Amino acid sequence: MSPVTGHTSPAFAPVRDVFAGFFTDGRDSGAGLAVVHRGRLVVDLVGGWRDTDRQRPWTPWTVVAVYSVSKPFAAACLMILVDRGLVGLDDPVHRHWPEFPDDGTTVRHVLAHTAGRPGFPSERPAQAWAEWSLLTADLAGAGPMWTPGTVAAEHALTYGHLVGELVRRVDGRSIGRFLVDEVAQPWQLELSFGSGGREDVADLAFGAPDWPQTSVGTPGSLRHRGLANPAGCRDLAVLNGPLWRDTEVPAVNLHATATAVVRFYAGMLAGGTLDGRRILSEAAVAEMCRVQHDGLDQLLERTVRWSLGFQVEDDGSFGMGGIGGSCGYALPSAGLAIGFVTRHLAEFDRLDELETAIMAVVQE
Numbered sequence: 269m270s271p272v273t274g275h276t277s278p279a280f281a282p283v284r285d286v287f288a289g290f291f292t293d294g295r296d297s298g299a300g301l302a303v304v305h306r307g308r309l310v311v312d313l314v315g316g317w318r319d320t321d322r323q324r325p326w327t328p329w330t331v332v333a334v335y336s337v338s339k340p341f342a343a344a345c346l347m348i349l350v351d352r353g354l355v356g357l358d359d360p361v362h363r364h365w366p367e368f369p370d371d372g373t374t375v376r377h378v379l380a381h382t383a384g385r386p387g388f389p390s391e392r393p394a395q396a397w398a399e400w401s402l403l404t405a406d407l408a409g410a411g412p413m414w415t416p417g418t419v420a421a422e423h424a425l426t427y428g429h430l431v432g433e434l435v436r437r438v439d440g441r442s443i444g445r446f447l448v449d450e451v452a453q454p455w456q457l458e459l460s461f462g463s464g465g466r467e468d469v470a471d472l473a474f475g476a477p478d479w480p481q482t483s484v485g486t487p488g489s490l491r492h493r494g495l496a497n498p499a500g501c502r503d504l505a506v507l508n509g510p511l512w513r514d515t516e517v518p519a520v521n522l523h524a525t526a527t528a529v530v531r532f533y534a535g536m537l538a539g540g541t542l543d544g545r546r547i548l549s550e551a552a553v554a555e556m557c558r559v560q561h562d563g564l565d566q567l568l569e570r571t572v573r574w575s576l577g578f579q580v581e582d583d584g585s586f587g588m589g590g591i592g593g594s595c596g597y598a599l600p601s602a603g604l605a606i607g608f609v610t611r612h613l614a615e616f617d618r619l620d621e622l623e624t625a626i627m628a629v630v631q632e
Contacts, residue, residue: 272288272291272313273315273328274311275313276310276312277308279629279632280626282629283311283625286622287299287313287315288315290315291315295617296315296612296618297322298315298611298612299315299618300313300332300525301608302531303604304530304531304604304605306604307538314326314328314526318330318470319470320473327468328525329458329468329525330470331463331464331468331469331525332469332523332594332611333520333521334522334596335520335591336590337522337529337588337590338518338519338520338590339518339519339520339577339588340577340596341451341532342443342518343379343431343577343578344451344547344556345443346375347379347555348446348451348552349435350552351551351552355434355438356375357374357375357576359374359375361434364437365433365437367405367409368408369411372416375434376560376576377416377417378430378434379560379576380575380576381422381423381427381561381565382416382419382560384411384412384421385407385410386421386490387426388406388425389407389409392406392497392499393499394498394500397511398515400442400516407430420564420565420566420574421565421566422567423494424491424494424519424567425517425519425520426519427518428443428461428519428520432516432518443516444460444461444462444516447459448464451547455543455547457528458524458527459528462512462514462515462516462517463513463523469523473611473612473613474613475593475612475613479614480502483495483502483591483592484502490566490567491568525609526607526609528607529596529607529609530606534598536553536586537598555576556576556578557578557580557586558575558576559573561573578597584600584601586600587606589616589619592613592614593610593616595607602630604630606622606623
């Protein structure tokens with residue numbers, strides 16, 4: 269077994285024990301965990317392997333695709349442009365993207381998952397992920413399923429193309445280039461949409477053989493329609509190959525380390541600044557975290573508080589989990605940020621156990 273390596277502050281030693289236990293009992297095969305508490309990196313661990321043959325140990329620089337953990341990073345890119353006064357939250361999308369219908373959809377609706385476009389309207393094969401203009405044209409050519417702003421449904425795969433095309437229309441750069449230039453480099457975050465040409469990339473693996481079916485919902489359901497088209501998002505041949513790694517799919521293919529994820533949330537906790545580098549104003553961060561919709565999410569089929577890119581929980585924490593178990597979030601009341609990334613696609617029980625161990629220390 270590849271040993272767990274990295275730093276843990278003495279008080280957080282029980283968290284290391286929980287994390288190491290995942291590899292002992294087979295519930296994980298490669299992962300990273302990072303925790304910031306009141307501005308200090310108190311946990312920074314990696315363990316397991318980045319390949320199925322267990323030949324390449326997970327290192328502090330290993331990145332992995334984290335599914336919907338990606339979405340707040342895409343939202344932050346557009347919020348930077350809002351903060352600079354180049355686009356308004358209540359601007360019609362049509363103002364910046366003329367081919368998009370003039371149907372009342374605003375930038376705010378896009379960011380808050382209330383734009384009424386939770387799925388791509390045309391069936392497309394996996395190769396379509398490499399055709400940004402095709403997929404954005406599909407979105408621009410279709411009307412909303414509901415009156416924009418009235419219904420929430422996670423824009424599971426469409427979010428990144430809606431947000432990303434707005435970034436491109438306003439700024440000129442692709443959202444992937446923008447993320448690197450305006451977020452990753454200033455804050456020294458090891459992440460990008462796609463693998464960014466890195467060699468230290470973990471292969472994804474299914475925690476159970478039926479995970480691709482159980483995770484996507486019943487055929488014909490809104491969840492299935494939102495997660496299954498274009499094809500390839502649960503196909504290991506696609507996910508672990510050049511199509512996925514060389515393409516920007518900003519809703520779901522952020523490749524990141526746990527340390528990068530937690531540093532992003534530490535910067536959000538600090539009001540948009542990290543290590544003396546500000547990328548967002550305090551007002552922009554506050555608006556980004558403010559709840560925009562509190563009610564049933566039609567795709568997730570549960571109550572969700574959506575802000576501008578984050579889910580906000582009852583305890584005031586904000587963040588986003590990715591299907592398969594990765595997650596990043598912050599809990600302002602405790603000065604806490606957590607990043608967990610994994611190649612082992614399964615449920616969120618690992619995160620729940622880590623959170624229990626972390627909170628036992630924080631609340632002492």
